[in-house]
Amino acid sequence: MVPVLRARDLVIWDTLAIVEYLHETHQGVWPADAIKRARARSLAGEIHSGLNALRAAMPVNTRARDRRAVRSAEVEADIARVKDIWTRYPGQDGAWMLGGFGVVDIMFAPVATRFQTYGVTLDGAAEAYQAQLLAHPLVVEWLAAGAAETDVIPILELD
Numbered sequence: 001m002v003p004v005l006r007a008r009d010l011v012i013w014d015t016l017a018i019v020e021y022l023h024e025t026h027q028g029v030w031p032a033d034a035i036k037r038a039r040a041r042s043l044a045g046e047i048h049s050g051l052n053a054l055r056a057a058m059p060v061n062t063r064a065r066d067r068r069a070v071r072s073a074e075v076e077a078d079i080a081r082v083k084d085i086w087t088r089y090p091g092q093d094g095a096w097m098l099g100g101f102g103v104v105d106i107m108f109a110p111v112a113t114r115f116q117t118y119g120v121t122l123d124g125a126a127e128a129y130q131a132q133l134l135a136h137p138l139v140v141e142w143l144a145a146g147a148a149e150t151d152v153i154p155i156l157e158l159d
């Protein structure tokens with residue numbers, strides 16, 4: 001499974017374990033302020049272990065467009081929750097989710113690409129945040145790496 005971080009002899013195979021390792025070895029991974037850090041960890045937790053209907057119905061497929069996902073009531077509720085988060089947090093304290101660009105923004109990037117893939121439209125602050133996230137240099141680099149892949153995973157190719 002991905003993601004995996006290999007750091008010398010160390011292999012770390014869980015997203016939050018990777019983030020915590022990076023936090024212990026680098027500056028600026030989580031917000032410096034304890035309250036913002038707690039909020040950031042709560043939001044990251046929603047991606048790691050929440051928004052389950054959205055994640056199941058809309059597998060990440062960054063190269064695809066105009067794909068149709070079944071939008072059950074549970075999926076719509078998850079989409080509404082993402083819209084709420086993207087309307088409420090960015091801009092409160094700088095352009096990104098909780099101050100500087102960080103873990104929470106990175107963890108929501110695969111949601112931004114899902115909305116592109118499955119034609120989920122946004123408006124207002126949520127739309128602006130999605131566009132800004134998709135234009136971040138690290139996200140652009142990640143999407144370019146995906147575009148260069150030639151493998152296709154059939155179960156992720158919804159019509």
Ligand SMILES: N[C@@H](CCC(=O)N[C@@H](CS)C(=O)NCC(=O)O)C(=O)O
Pocket residue numbers: 001002003013014015016048
């Ligand atoms: N707890 C793990 C879950 C990782 C996970 O589910 N990875 C998925 C993609 S997001 C994967 O690699 N799926 C490939 C597979 O199931 O074969 C984490 O958050 O890092």
